[in-house]
Amino acid sequence: KAGVTQTPRYLIKTRGQQVTLSCSPISGHRSVSWYQQTPGQGLQFLFEYFSETQRNKGNFPGRFSGRQFSNSRSEMNVSTLELGDSALYLCASSAAGGNSPLHFGNGTRLTVT
Amino acid sequence: EDKVVQSPLSLVVHEGDTVTLNCSYEVTNFRSLLWYKQEKKAPTFLFMLTSSGIEKKSGRLSSILDKKELFSILNITATQTGDSAVYLCAVEAGPLGGGADGLTFGKGTHLIIQP
Numbered sequence: 001k002a003g004v005t006q007t008p009r010y011l012i013k014t015r016g017q018q019v020t021l022s023c024s025p026i027s028g029h030r031s032v033s034w035y036q037q038t039p040g041q042g043l044q045f046l047f048e049y050f051s052e053t054q055r056n057k058g059n060f061p062g063r064f065s066g067r068q069f070s071n072s073r074s075e076m077n078v079s080t081l082e083l084g085d086s087a088l089y090l091c092a093s094s095a096a097g098g099n100s101p102l103h104f105g106n107g108t109r110l111t112v113t
Numbered sequence: 114e115d116k117v118v119q120s121p122l123s124l125v126v127h128e129g130d131t132v133t134l135n136c137s138y139e140v141t142n143f144r145s146l147l148w149y150k151q152e153k154k155a156p157t158f159l160f161m162l163t164s165s166g167i168e169k170k171s172g173r174l175s176s177i178l179d180k181k182e183l184f185s186i187l188n189i190t191a192t193q194t195g196d197s198a199v200y201l202c203a204v205e206a207g208p209l210g211g212g213a214d215g216l217t218f219g220k221g222t223h224l225i226i227q228p
Contacts, residue, residue: 004155033215043156043201045215058215090155101147101161102216106154 002027004105006091012111018079021108025072025093031055032074033102034066037088046089049074081112115140119202119219126192127227134187134222136202146178146185147216149201156201159187192226199223 005024013019025032034046045058049068066076072093078085088109092102116139126132138146145163149156160169162178162185169176173192178185189196203216 035215035218042220043203043216043218045217048215056215088154099145099161099163101158103158104149104155 004091004093004103006089006105006108008108009106010109010111012113013081014113015081015083017081018077019081019110021076021078021089021091021110023074023076023091023093023105025074025091026103029093029095029103030072031094031100032068032072033092033094034074034076035090035092035104036060037090037107038086043090046076078110083112086110086112115204115206115214115217117202117204117217117219119200119222121222122220123223123225125225125227128192128194130192130226131188131190132192132224134189134200134202134224136185136187136219138183138185138202138204138217140204140206140217142206142214143180144205144207147203147205148176148185148187149203151199151201151221152197159200189224194226194228197224197226 007022031050033048035043037043048056052068063079068074088107090104090107092104094100094102118137120135147161148159160176165180173190176187199221201221202219207214
């Protein structure tokens with residue numbers, strides 16, 4: 001079974017630009033979550049989608065948004081990029097129902113200059 | 114605010130040693146505690162614990178949860194250089210009957226196994 005796939009692997013953007021990251025979950029998984037990982041803050045929850053609906057949201061500004069498609073694939077968008085948005089963005093998927101652990105992709109390394 | 118604290122933050126041991134990594138938490142509406150291993154990129158799932166006192170085991174790794182003391186440990190016996198990684202503890206919370214909140218992660222324990 002293929003794992004969680006994230007594209008692109010690396011991205012370099014300039015302050016003020018916007019960026020879209022993509023995630024394909026494990027086949028059959030309907031929940032997709034996004035996390036930001038930085039050396040200072042560690043892993044922080046951004047949002048979770050299930051059946052194309054945002055089910056939960058972390059404590060990030062409105063510049064961070066996402067969506068999920070009918071095939072469970074998800075995209076995350078960051079607008080008006082700031083230097084502090086430089087991070088590893090990890091997508092994770094889980095099967096529906098309780099007690100299902102998250103399985104992470106390899107992430108997209110975003111550098112904002 | 115939910116909080117997960119891991120200790121130690123870093124640990125250097127020799128191959129063959131046994132290590133114990135600690136994770137304490139303060140969350141509202143606890144659902145489960147998870148351990149992950151992160152080497153280069155993707156954190157890989159190790160254990161999910163929901164009940165107190167029941168040890169989960171996978172090869173040389175084992176973990177147990179104490180819901181009264183709000184604490185979990187991850188044990189690795191007969192360590193190997195391939196065990197070198199950052200070990201992350203995370204807690205899932207959420208109200209009964211509702212959706213789960215996102216995972217709250219600790220800062221991780223950076224484990225280095227020297228040959």
